[in-house]
Amino acid sequence: MFVDSDTVSEFKSEDGAIHVIERRCKLDIDAPRLLKKIAGVDYVYFVQKNSLNYRERTLHIEAHNETFSNRVIINEHCCYTVHPENEDWTCFEQSASLDIKSFFGFESTVEKIAMKQYTSNIKKGKEIIEYYLRQLEEEGVTFVPRWTPPSIAPSSETSASCKKQAAASAVVPDAALKEGLSSEAPGHPSGVPEPAAGTPDDKLDADYIKRYLGDLTPLQESCLIRLRQWLQETHKGKIPKDEHILRFLRARDFNIDKAREVMCQSLTWRKQHQVDYILDTWNPPQVLQDYYAGGWHHHDKDGRPLYVLRLGQMDTKGLVRALGEEALLRYVLSINEEGLRRCEENTKVFGRPISSWTCLVDLEGLNMRHLWRPGVKALLRIIEVVEANYPETLGRLLILRAPRVFPVLWTLVSPFIDDNTRRKFLIYAGNDYQGPGGLLDYIDREVIPDFLGGECMCEVPEGGLVPKSLYRTAEELENEDLKLWTETIYQSASVFKGAPHEILIQIVDASSVITWDFDVCKGDIVFNIYHSKRSPQPPKKDSLGAHSITSPGGNNVQLIDRAWQLGRDYSMVESPLICKEGESVQGSHVTRWPGFYILQWKFHSMPACAATSLPRVDDVLASLQVSSHKCKVMYYTEVIGSEDFRGSMSSLESSHSGFSQLSAATTSSSQSHSSSMISRWRFC
Secondary structure (H helix, E strand, O other): OEEEEEEEEEEEOOOOOEEEEEEEEEEOOOOOHHHHHHHOOOOEEEEEEEEEEOOOOEEEEEEEEOOOOOOEEEEEEEEEEEOOOOOOOEEEEEEEEEEEOOOOOOHHHHHHHHHHHHHHHHHHHHHHHHHHHHHHHHOOOOOOOOOOOOOOOOOHHHHHHHHHHHHHHHHHHHHHHHHOOOOOOOOOOOOOOOOOOOOOOOOOOHHHHHHHHOOOOHHHHHHHHHHHHHHHHHOOOOOOOHHHHHHHHHHOOOOHHHHHHHHHHHHHHHHHOOHHHHHHHOOOOHHHHHHOOEEEEEEOOOOOEEEEEOHHHEOHHHHHHHHOHHHHHHHHHHHHHHHHHHHHHHHHHHOOOOOOEEEEEEOOOOOHHHHOHHHHHHHHHHHHHHHHHOOOOEEEEEEEEEOOOHHHHHHHHHHHOOHHHHOOEEEEEOOHHHOOOOHHHOOOHHHOEHHHOOOEOOOOOOOEOOOHHHOOOHHHHHHHHHHHHOOOOOEEEEEEOOEOEEEEEEEOOOOOEEEEEEEEEEOOEEEEEEEEOOOOOOOOOOOOOOEEEEEOOEEEEEOOOOOOOEOOOEEEOOOOEEEOOOEEEEEEEEOOOOEEEEEEEEEOOOOHHHOOOOOOOOOOOOOOOOOOOEEEEEEEEEEEOHHHOOOOOOOEEEEEEEOOOOOOOOOEEEEEEOOOOEEEEEEO
């Protein structure tokens, strides 16, 4: 809601045709109280610039946030123009972008609020325009003549009317400014804003398709719009860009159901392992930088980024012994993320859509050492992960100087490679790549690496044997692998029938806030919060009460001793919350007493009559042999001290969203629990 504004600057042209005014606006955001308290603000400030051109009959409004600009970047542009074919019509265009870098752990909640309010205020904008039009009619103004130069002075009534019209137009962004957000994925150049998603009958802009997506049939365009719309309605995180959605559709021959399923799995996987931030937060070990014989090298003739891998010169056994599978996998993921970034850059440079890269693999030096079983096992796992999460990113694979041992390696790995990907492989034995149909057909002569007879110096490391002094024991590698994948802020846990998963949080100061964010990856669970004055015993496998279970899909820890009685040894502080498979839950609890709080995820048994025969979305990382009495959750918790809050905390908000391949649309309902003072929004 608009509260107040101050004029920062103002400009008027001498002839009065152009009027530009910049304001600093004070807004009251309709956000959960908890979010405001954590942020430490009651109001937010936006800078709005209105440019009114009477001569061209246009009004441009630009706005950006001033508050939290280092955490959240919001840009909005509105444009009012005269219809080129009918001067009695007014055209309105609006584009906006939202990029949440960080927001106290509530990124997904802020994004949901922004989406919800932006949608509602599009409707409100129309109501405001109609309100001022009715006000003009009540004043007897039914026609506003066009602006004329000062030499022909307009009447006082006309001047007043023009000013009234400008005020009516300018007030729309003031009221809608706080909602000036959209689901547009960041990264699209401002010159070509991403089209807003609509119904499946809507069409994307032809120039946008040509510039960023490539040739699409009407059916393919419709599939893209429908899948993107479904993601906007069900996915609580950032929506992937159109180019990435299109990759999953192409990989499944534009079968929406199949593309949606694999995309759900991939988005869950990316969130769990924080893959979106891998380039900014993870530095490869020095061993990789010295002995991994691969790197980016210019681009091919089609403008695709070119990655060079000297596999024959690389000591795969030494790298696995020195680093383990997980470090190698993470490094390959960082290479793929860098490839996506380079594709975006080359799209801008070449002015046409580039969504894949070319890989050149030199096999000179390949021998039986490369067929070491643990190394092949690591390679197969890497191929499996890349195939599942980076479809249609490999435009072409050039395999050069394949030795006699290559057919053995190819027999091992080819079954794990998608048929569409295998068609992109070109294999050259010996020096065949130098002849007709060889390397020069795909790569310009001036960028052919020197080790392949070209004149371009290639800065890819030469590889070589990893010193055995860098080898590590199996125990050290296992601990290092665990450390790599637990660097994510999310943890995985398995929940079994009769064996809930529980975590302990000790609270020293009352009025602290326990926050949580978890996804139900498989099965249905019940979420509970308990309080106890005494600490449970540490989990022991041989204990009759508290115990722990280790499973491939995540840990299972039980803290509440079976001898404890509810109401005597511990108490329930929140009503149980039933969470369905595919749902994401974010919430908080304001602690009333110090002591020990236990967060519990418990198996939920559905009544027989409520059971469903519809297929479920399996977690991409779950084991293939999963019991029907097993659930899996991925969670993150944090405690915020009372000293971080301003004033007292009297209410609590929690958001609850659904993300399942079976969801076709979203509905909302709300319910309140007076005993715990929780207000929930449910999108399922």
